[in-house]
Amino acid sequence: MTIKIKEEKDVLLINPLLHPIEFETPLGMLYLATVLAENFCGAKILDFAFEKNYSKLKKELKVKDYKVVGIYSMSGFYTSAEKVAKMVKKLCPETFLIIGGPHATIFPEEILQNKLVDGVVIGEGEKALPKIIDAIKKKKNFENINNFYYKKQNNIIKSRKESLEIKNIPIPNRYLLDNLEQYKFSKEKMFGYKALNMIASRGCPFTCEFCQPMLQSMFGTKTKLRNPREIIKEIYQLKSRYGVEAIWFSDDTFTFDKNWVHDICKEIIKQKIEIKWSCNSRVDTVDEKLLKHMAKAGCIQIRYGVESGSDIISQGSLGKKITAKKTRKAFALADKYKINTWAYTMLGGPEETEETFEETKKLLREIKPVHIQLTITTPLPGTYYYKNLDKMDITLRRKPFGKVDLFRDSITDSKKLSHKKIKRMYKGFRKEFKQYYLERIKHEI
Ligand code: SF4
CATH class of the missing domain: 3.80.30.20 (tm_1862 like domain)
Incomplete structure (x- = not known):
């Protein structure tokens, strides 16, 4: 019998909304992936805007193990985010699962009640995400990371909300989209x-x-x-x-x-x-x-x-x-x-x-x-x-x-x-x- 070894990857960012009314490149995730690339961290984006179901996600997670998976959430389609979270944890149980976006910003503590979710990024994530990933890679704690809620021994640890300066924010690399x-x-x-x-x-x-x-x-x-x-x-x-x-x-x-x-x-x-x-x-x-x-x-x-x-x-x-x-x-x-x-x-x-x-x-x-x-x-x-x-x-x-x-x-x-x-x-x-x-x-x- 041959044992399949999955390819190890850093970050997967997912927009779970299937077939929206208007198609736009997912700029929020592109900004994150661009900033991560500048921090020597590879991120893949899976946008389900053009998909009818989540089979592409299953395929991806069967061959790759991601250290961190981030899911974008809006209240109007939060059930899609939950569905995707379940699939992710089933196929990659060791993944550190983060929810971000407007719904996560409004309900961080409620979202963390879900056993599958490890962390929530509130507001803008360009500063927080590279720090979270660095902490995970180096097995450090998450202290002093703004805009980030997580669990520690059954407690929810909150942090300060920070609004980012965007005057000279890096230009998103659109080649990160398939x-x-x-x-x-x-x-x-x-x-x-x-x-x-x-x-x-x-x-x-x-x-x-x-x-x-x-x-x-x-x-x-x-x-x-x-x-x-x-x-x-x-x-x-x-x-x-x-x-x-x-x-x-x-x-x-x-x-x-x-x-x-x-x-x-x-x-x-x-x-x-x-x-x-x-x-x-x-x-x-x-x-x-x-x-x-x-x-x-x-x-x-x-x-x-x-x-x-x-x-x-x-x-x-x-x-x-x-x-x-x-x-x-x-x-x-x-x-x-x-x-x-x-x-x-x-x-x-x-x-x-x-x-x-x-x-x-x-x-x-x-x-x-x-x-x-x-x-x-x-x-x-x-x-x-x-x-x-x-x-x-x-x-x-x-x-x-x-x-x-x-x-x-x-x-x-x-x-x-x-x-x-x-x-x-x-x-x-x-x-x-x-x-x-x-x-x-x-x-x-
Ligand atoms: S708050 Fe601003 S963005 Fe929202 S509907 Fe009013 S004008 Fe538009």
Whole structure:
């Protein structure tokens, strides 16, 4: 009989979400793997975005033994992270298993109750992970590692939360992804160009009820900006090394600091970089001068958080603090400079009624976005909305820890709208506004 000896490897990073609605390179894990490589530690990334099941993971773990496995977790698909954790420990029982990401940042102690989990990285992991791996390799203790919770003799040991300086953070090495072409292809379908995502900043200081303070728990309360010089360097790299024609800045609010955006635009124009790009924005963080400059520097699409056409909802329970008037102006300005518009909209929050949703539809008919993305307002753990369900008279049908489909399912009943009614309204909306949906989403209607 021959005994199979498994190949020994350092780190495996896993994104367990199967087939998401929009494909993006898993930048969080790419940053980690890049930093680990700089610390002489090899990391492999397994992203299940293009997979239908976890057979690839089984294959990987049958031939390789990883010292450390890190699993990314978000509340909406935490059950997938748990499923993957079970598979990992079954095939590699000696592996040190770490959970990271937003869900882990909000519930580190609860996650550590799971016997299979050895540690939790909270917030940003670029500093913590190399130290954890070094400690494991050298059999040292984990003392003085910030952003890390672990178990010691049945006790949970906590550490201080640290927000990282990202001004000159290393540029992610995208060659660490096996299937880079697939990401480019899917972006091409949605965008018209071969595109990849990058980030120029982290975090958002605004306090929308359905989003915060989860985001601030991850990245701190301020927007952290990268050095424009580094951003330009990465744009060059994306073009020359990876062959992209366009970039999707997946920052939470790219236009938060106008002067900084002007600096980036100035450099793109000065250096004659031919690149198209797209970004997330808020209607109250742009003005004519900025949009004109952005268009000149290659911006072809701007994604605004419109959320609702009702000021009562935007200013009230959503905490978005924008007005329909501001939204109209921001869309008109983008149209003026031929920047395609994308409207993120929401349905079914605490104060929503059939009338307020009619206001949203009316606003959308006026502003005519090129794309609309409607999601069902869902109280995600770690948000003010989730914390204040009682105050808002909202009943949860189930906890949002399993598969939460913000594009199809409602898990809330309010005094004004039942989940069934919300779902019916959602369906009706998608039928009426079908021409505004992206091809891929249209097929799923
Ligand atoms: S929804 Fe957008 S603007 Fe509001 S807090 Fe989240 S990222 Fe910031």
